[in-house]
Structures are given as C-alpha cells and as structure tokens.
Amino acid sequence: MDKADRRPQTMDDGLLSTVHRPSSPKATGWRLFLKTIIARAYPRVIGQQRDTSWMLFDMLMPMGGVIAYVLVYRAIGAPEEYVGFVVMGGAMTAFWLNILWSMSSQLYWEKETGNLALYIMSPNSMMAVLLGMALGGMLATTLRALVVTILGSLIFHVQYEVVSFLQLFTVFLLAMVALYGMGMMLASLFLLLGREAWHMANLAQEPIYLVSGFYFPIKSFPFWVAAAASIIPLTLGMDAMRQLVFPSGVSLGFLTVSTEIGILLVLSAVFIVAAKLLLAHMEKLAIREGRLTESRR
C-alpha cells in the first residue's frame, strides 16, 4: 500500500520564520553553521509535535503494515521471533519514509513552495541546512519509531533479550548517521528533479523494504544480493539490531555485529563526504540550468 505514502512535508516551511529573529552580533563561521542547523531542525522537532493529529497518523499508519505482516506470519505458522522482526522492521520504515519524503524530496518541496531560492541566497551553508533537516528528522522520527515498537511489542507480546546495550546504541547511532548521510546525498540529487521527484520517492519504497529485509532476515537472500543491499544502511543496521535483541537473532544474522558496525562506520563517512561534494556540484548545476525556481507541476 501503498504510503501511501504521499506526504508533502512542508508544514515546517512556514515555521522557519519563527526562528529567524534578528540577532546581534551577526553570527559567522561555525557559529552561523550551528545556528543554521538548529534553525532548520527546529520546525521538524518542535513544529511537528504541535500538530498532534498529524503525529498520531504518522505513528498509527505503520502499524497497519506491521499488523498485516504479523498476521501473515501467524497464518503460515512462523516462529514467534519473526513477529519481533516485523515489529522492528515496521518501526524502521518510519526512518526510510522520512529519508524519502522529508530528506530526498525535501529540496523539491522547497522549490515548489519557493523556499529553495531563499536558502540559496541566504548567507549560510546549504550543508548546514541539510544537516538541520537530518538532525530534526532523525529526532522526530525516532519518537515515532519508538511508539511503533512499543505498540507492536505490547499487541503481539514480543520478547527481547538484549545482548549488549552499548553495541545496540552504537549500531543504531551509526545506522542513523549513515542513513541520514545518504538522505543528504539523495537530497542534492533530487535538486535537479521536477515533478518526477514524487514518483521516484514513491518507487523507492517497496523495493527497499524488500531488499533491506524490513520484514525478514536479510540472510535469506543469496550472499551477493544481501551484500549489494547493504549499501542501504538500514539493511545492516536492522540485521545487527536483530542479532542484539532477539534470542535467535545471531543464527539469522548476515554478518557478525562487529563487522556490520565497521561497515556502517565506513558508510557514514562515505555518504556524508559524498553529500557535501554532490551538493556543491548539483547546486552549481541547478543554478546554471535555472532549475532552482522552476515549478513543473
């Protein structure tokens, strides 16, 4: 079902003005960079919480998928740990949807609403804007994912046995950094897209749920398919977290947790550097081709 997911996340656009108050002395350098990050994260963290009904929808919608897949597993007599896999996968869909609709497509929405040109002409770094989007999105989505996990666990009586909280926290953090780094990179790629951006984001939902093993262990795929899918940070992130929180997780794991942590570390660095390089390139290209203010509906 689609998602569907069709959610133009522009509610925070109007709120930006609330944090752009004249300040003295004028911030420059790193101070400006940090202030920009906070300013862009603010509407995502605070603004979205103000709209409680939206938040409610965002938390309850993934539950539909979770319930359906859990019942499919029960219908075919799957072991109970698969129910836990589905609950975790359902919670993590919130992050992937956030990456698609509120990171990758965000600059397209900003273009549609006229904010993008304002970002470009303001004296701050676009990288800081993207980082702010990522930070705000990550915090707001974590809250939603947490609610899905708690609800799913309560409804379906999921049992957890955490092996190492430190490793679990590290894996989650690295997966998020790599994932949002990837989101920042995709945002710069989407900068050039017109209305096809919506369709591209829509297209990237189910195939990623499939190849990243949102609802089943990634080990079920042939090695090279699973290895290729590992380019999506959630693939290894979920695999490692399942190994760390479910009793039978280790036997269904793709690689060892420490190897997956190492790969996630590399992915984090690669995606953030690639985002910076691509953003600079795409911004120049978009300016040269006059695509920053176009609105092809």
Place this chain on the structure above:
Amino acid sequence: MAVATHNPHPATPDSQFVIRISESWRSFKMATWLGWQIESNWTDPFLFAVYSIVKPLAGASILVVMYGIITHGNFSNPMFPYIYLGNAFYIYVGAVMTGVSWAVVDDREHYKTLKYMYIAPIRIPLYLLGRGVARFVTGSIAVFITVMAGVLFLHVPLDPLQANWPLFFLTLFLGVIMLALMGLLLAGVTLLIVRHEGFIGEATAGALYIFSGAVFPLDVLPAWLRPVGFAMPTTYWLELLRRSLVGGVAQAFPTLSGFSNLQLLGILLGLSILFGVLGVFVFRRCDWIAREKGLIDRTTNY
C-alpha cells in the same frame, strides 16, 4: 450586471436528459484523459513501464520471500495462491479507491484547479470517477504482471482452461464499481478535511487490507474483529476472484467455504449497492457542506 437571456426553444424533458447524459459522459471522458496524462506524462514511456512493473512486483516479492522462508519454498500449499492472488488483486483497492479520492487533494492542494472544475460545465462526481480510471488502468497493468509472474515463476496453479472467466469478469466489474463508489465516499470526506486528506485513502486501504482477508484468512484475526471483515464487500470480492481463478484451492479455507459462488456473488452485490448508495449520499452531503463553508478552494500547503 445580470443579463437576461431569452431562449426561443426551451428544452424539453427529453432534451434535458440528453444534455445531462452528454455532460456526464464529457466529464467522465475528459477526466479520464486528464488523469492518464497526470499519471503517465511525468517521464518517458520506458521509465513509466519500469515504475509500473517494479513497484507491485516488489510488494508481492516481500510476501513471497516471507512465505518461502517459513515454508522452505513449499509453494504448492493452497495458502500460497491465497496470499499471492489476494495481494495481487488488492492493488485495485489502493488504485481505484484512493485514485478517486486523491483527485480532490491533487486538484485542490497541488494544482489548485478544483475551484475551476466546480465552475466548469461538468459533473463533479463523474469528473472524480473519471480521474480514477487512469489509476484503474495502471493498476490493471500491475495486477496482470503480478499474476503472470506468479503463474510463470512461482507455480500459482492458474489454469486458463479451468478458470471460471465469466465469474471472474463479473466479479471484477462489480468490484471496480464498488471501489470507485467507495472512493467517491472518501472524496466527499476529503473535501471537508484539512491537512490529513492524504491519509484518508491510505488509512482506509490499509484497514481493508487487514479486514478483508487479503493476505490471510479471516480466521487469523481475533474473533471479535472478524465481524468487521464479514461486513466488508472486499472480503467477498477477493474470495470470488480467487475462486474464479484457482477454484478448489481457494475453497480449501474454512472462512467462507460454507457459501456457494452464487451466494457470495449475492452478498457482494448487496454490499456493493449498500456502499455505493452510501458513497453517493455521503459525497453529496459533504459536497454541500464544502460549498456552504467555502472549502472548495481552500489550500493548506501541507
């Protein structure tokens, strides 16, 4: 300044009827064309074809992999065609029902043309239904590809010579009309809603996915939730589609095994009429309220 006009040839009831039919047909036809353009002309035909194929196949593949892992690839079990075909035909629910209601969001919020549609000489309900046709076409392509992939690669036991094609096409026709009218109901509700219009179709389709026994028999649901499933026309629609294509395999499940095809068809028809009448009534009521409150041209930038 009002200008009085005098029509020397007042329309007779017969000619008024012809005009209404002509206007309705024109509304439906043009909306269908417009819907198709919106759905398809954002890219080149190749990418559009890839888009139309990859998305439904990926959705079906999730279930196939889940099933394959647990049963160690035992695709000959009747449960597999039950899940696979239910999921494949469920594509229509999202496509048709949400397609009709989404046209309100698209026209009001995105293109900002809904107010122009309201002042144009067209019939709005037929215009919205026409906008759903494009989704029906793309949905049909997705369903066909998904079913064919199941038959060719996953041994879904669909024998074209054994299938009950008259029952299949009759069920499909009834179901699509039923879904379109349910879409109209949602379109009416959408007219009155601020900011969450996009969720309405998605939430309804999601709920129907669970309560219609699309990918698992209704017996898997807790007993207190099953009556909801029995009240949904989609439950009987999916059951009839399965029975018409894979016959005895579909009848192996106890939930609706006590009903003959004719009985199921009767229930489907009855519930379709009920939901259809409800859809038209709700749309008319919501449309009236939306006009009264000036909501037709409201945009929220969400």
